[in-house]
Structures are given as structure tokens and as C-alpha cells.
Amino acid sequence: MPLLLLPNVLGDVSDFSLYLPPSVEKAMARIDGLIAESEGGGRAFLKRFKTKKKPHEMPIALLNKNTPAGDMDFLLEPVIKGETWGVVTDAGLPCLADPGSGLVARAKLRGVSIEAFSGPCSITLALMLSGLSGQRFTFHGYPAKEDELRKKELQVWEKTSEKEGSTQLFIEAPFRNDAILADCLMALKETTLFCVACDLTLSTQQVITKRIKEWRKSPLPTFAKRPAIFLFTAA
Amino acid sequence: MPLLLLPNVLGDVSDFSLYLPPSVEKAMARIDGLIAESEGGGRAFLKRFKTKKKPHEMPIALLNKNTPAGDMDFLLEPVIKGETWGVVTDAGLPCLADPGSGLVARAKLRGVSIEAFSGPCSITLALMLSGLSGQRFTFHGYPAKEDELRKKELQVWEKTSEKEGSTQLFIEAPFRNDAILADCLMALKETTLFCVACDLTLSTQQVITKRIKEWRKSPLPTFAKRPAIFLFTAA
Numbered sequence: 001m002p003l004l005l006l007p008n009v010l011g012d013v014s015d016f017s018l019y020l021p022p023s024v025e026k027a028m029a030r031i032d033g034l035i036a037e038s039e040g041g042g043r044a045f046l047k048r049f050k051t052k053k054k055p056h057e058m059p060i061a062l063l064n065k066n067t068p069a070g071d072m073d074f075l076l077e078p079v080i081k082g083e084t085w086g087v088v089t090d091a092g093l094p095c096l097a098d099p100g101s102g103l104v105a106r107a108k109l110r111g112v113s114i115e116a117f118s119g120p121c122s123i124t125l126a127l128m129l130s131g132l133s134g135q136r137f138t139f140h141g142y143p144a145k146e147d148e149l150r151k152k153e154l155q156v157w158e159k160t161s162e163k164e165g166s167t168q169l170f171i172e173a174p175f176r177n178d179a180i181l182a183d184c185l186m187a188l189k190e191t192t193l194f195c196v197a198c199d200l201t202l203s204t205q206q207v208i209t210k211r212i213k214e215w216r217k218s219p220l221p222t223f224a225k226r227p228a229i230f231l232f233t234a235a
Numbered sequence: 236m237p238l239l240l241l242p243n244v245l246g247d248v249s250d251f252s253l254y255l256p257p258s259v260e261k262a263m264a265r266i267d268g269l270i271a272e273s274e275g276g277g278r279a280f281l282k283r284f285k286t287k288k289k290p291h292e293m294p295i296a297l298l299n300k301n302t303p304a305g306d307m308d309f310l311l312e313p314v315i316k317g318e319t320w321g322v323v324t325d326a327g328l329p330c331l332a333d334p335g336s337g338l339v340a341r342a343k344l345r346g347v348s349i350e351a352f353s354g355p356c357s358i359t360l361a362l363m364l365s366g367l368s369g370q371r372f373t374f375h376g377y378p379a380k381e382d383e384l385r386k387k388e389l390q391v392w393e394k395t396s397e398k399e400g401s402t403q404l405f406i407e408a409p410f411r412n413d414a415i416l417a418d419c420l421m422a423l424k425e426t427t428l429f430c431v432a433c434d435l436t437l438s439t440q441q442v443i444t445k446r447i448k449e450w451r452k453s454p455l456p457t458f459a460k461r462p463a464i465f466l467f468t469a470a
Contacts, residue, residue, distance in 0.1 A: 007353075019256050019353060021252075021254050022252060022253055023253045095362060096369040097370060098370070102366075105367075108366050118354055118356065118436075119353055121353065127330060130336075131337075131341075136374065138372070139372055166373075
């Protein structure tokens, strides 16, 4: 009755198997159902693998930011009865920048065995490709929505980076990517090294690292509506 | 002339290919040389793949905490001349909890193209398997060596966790694992959720998450000399 935490690819890649270890293919042949972030994302994932039933016959249960915390026992019911279920998000690793950890915590308390698989992760790929330090770092999730709060938050993160020598990472709703980039260019110090990692693992991948001063000088590329992660270290 | 950032497995697993995506095998067939954390680790990695030359004939250059920052241009020389080199650490992803980012930063400045591959990472696996939140987290590297400083540091991280709702992660030299666990049980609050993730991906894997209060009550398992990562969230 294990719960299998499965990696997804980071976007519309033609060959899933190039990005995921073969153990994921084997795991997918074992599952009786899938807990997914969205119905569409879950079905698209199922279609890529050989499964016990046809992809459209496999049960899918949803777990996302709208799922009440009290629903975890309901989601775990088939697993506790002896079935094997997978957990997958629409992109990357479950439980990272994603509310899956509540399910895992509850599963551990109920004695469910849990297996995690390695795979693409925008946070680690961005750290590797940015040239910024991965020896110490913080992933913040989303910055504050309110303008003044967000500006202050960015500056607090910059001070922390300066003090610790750490890298600070965050994400934004893709339609707001260009707006948050503009905010960063205003709020951060000109010597801070700032990186945008966009469309990771896709053919359109861009990972640009420059000092804020240089970002301000050059014409800004657009990252709107493309998956991106932002990271910086203060000098 | 690309530089390929390659994942390694997290320990002595019998079948590398189960843990790494097939793209790593293809990448290994392209490389002219390998930048590794240690000679032994590099050779062991090479032996697992089909390479252009025999594993013992492939050139290995070292990049680790003893490498002077000024050596990056020397390491990049063959790549700049047109060769394809891989970068690998003894376990997990290069540049994470590892000094590889200086090489990547220099390579970017010199116009070298860089490709990163996905693979096992103790930080993300621990977050997924712990049941602790992966929506916001900090990886600190190693805690301070001096007793009082270390205790204070743990308590500062706990306060940050309480304020942000974030998970705090750190590592220790494996021979000190039991000592740092004892320190945490003394320094942290009894309601804090504390996890040890040990021997990740190995047959001896243990991921134990309990409140500090419960850790204090039960007999302590030993994690000495086994790769482990520690993580906690304040309640």
C-alpha cells in the first residue's frame, strides 16, 4: 500500500523518458490511481506510461491549493485499503512549491509507506545553471501581492543574502513575470547578481544572470506567461 | 563546447540507470573529460557508462572545497578549446551543497554553453519524504562548529521557521550526525517537528519525523557515518 511521489516534466517536452529515471516507468505500471494537481495534468501524465488500466479508466483524485486539509484521510483511503497510488503535480516534484506535504504528513502518521522518485525540479536546475551559490539558499514561494510590502520583502531577502552569502529564490504567477522583474530592478541594489531562469528543460530555455546595474541598462526580454524562477545573491 | 552538469547517485546503488534519466547516459557518451569532486568518485562514475575512451583513460580534473577560485579558467580551458566536459560531485547534484557554482559563473562569463541534467538530490527528496512543508524552505549547509554558536543558530532558524512557516534544512559531517541530533533535541522547542532523512535512495533509507518532545522520549537510533540531512519546522 505505498504512496509513490512521482516527478513530472517541466513543460511540453516530446519525450518524457529522457527527463525521468526508468524507475518512474516501473512505478507507473504499479499504480491503481493517481492523486494529481489537476485533472488535465493528471490525464496527460498517465497517457505517457503503460498503466494497469487504460489512462482514461484510471481513477484520478485532486490535491491542490483548493483541497481542504481535512480531505487527506479521504485521499488516503484506497491506499490504506491496500492499493498503490501515485502523487504528481502539473510540473516538477510533488510537495515542492506545492501543497502535497500535508498528504505525506498524514500518510506517515497512518503508517503508509512512501517512496519518492527523483526528477526535474526548477529550483535545483535554476541553482545549477545560474552560477549563483547553492551552498546556502532559501526558496520563498510567491512574494507579497501588495506593492509596498513586496518591495520591502525583496529588500529584506537581499539583506539576508548579504549577511549569509545565500541565494534567494522565488516564483510569481507567469502573467506577472515581467512586472516582478521590473519590481526587482527598482528594489534591489545595483551590485546584486540577479538571475531569471525561464522555460527550464524546454527548447526555449533562457537562464540570464547579470548584476542589477546591467539588467537596468539593457533592453528587457519578456518572460510573460512562461514558467520562470527568479534568484539573486547580494554582492 | 558545452559544460554538462551531471547528477550522481546518492550512494552505493547497484543500478545507476534506475536513478538517473537516460539523457545522462547520452551525455556521458559525448564527454572528453570529467571535472569531479574526487578522483575516486569521478572514476567510479565513469565506469558506469559507455564513454569515448576507456574509463581509466578519460582525463579527470578536480573541483572541490580545496580548489582555489583562480583555477576556474584552467578547468575551463579544454571546454573553451572546443571539448565537451562533464561536472559531477561524489553524491547528488553539482553546485548544490558543493562549490561548483564558481565554475558555472565563470563559464557563463566566458560564453560557454551549459546544460544541466536532473537527478537525485538529498534536499528535495528529504523535503518530499519528511511531510514538512516544501512551499518555503532554507538550506543552510553546515551549522556552526562552536557549541554555543551552534545552539544559538539552531534557535534563530527555529524562530525564522515559526515566523515564515518555512522548513529549515542542514547537513553535518556524517561522523557528527549523532552529536548534532543531540544538540537539536536540547536546543529546539518541544513542539517543533524534526526530521532525520538518512541513507536516502539506499536499501537502509530511514526518514523519521516526530515532535522534539517525542524524539526526547524514545531511544535514539544512530545515524553516525551515514549520509543524512536534518530538517525541521516550528509549530
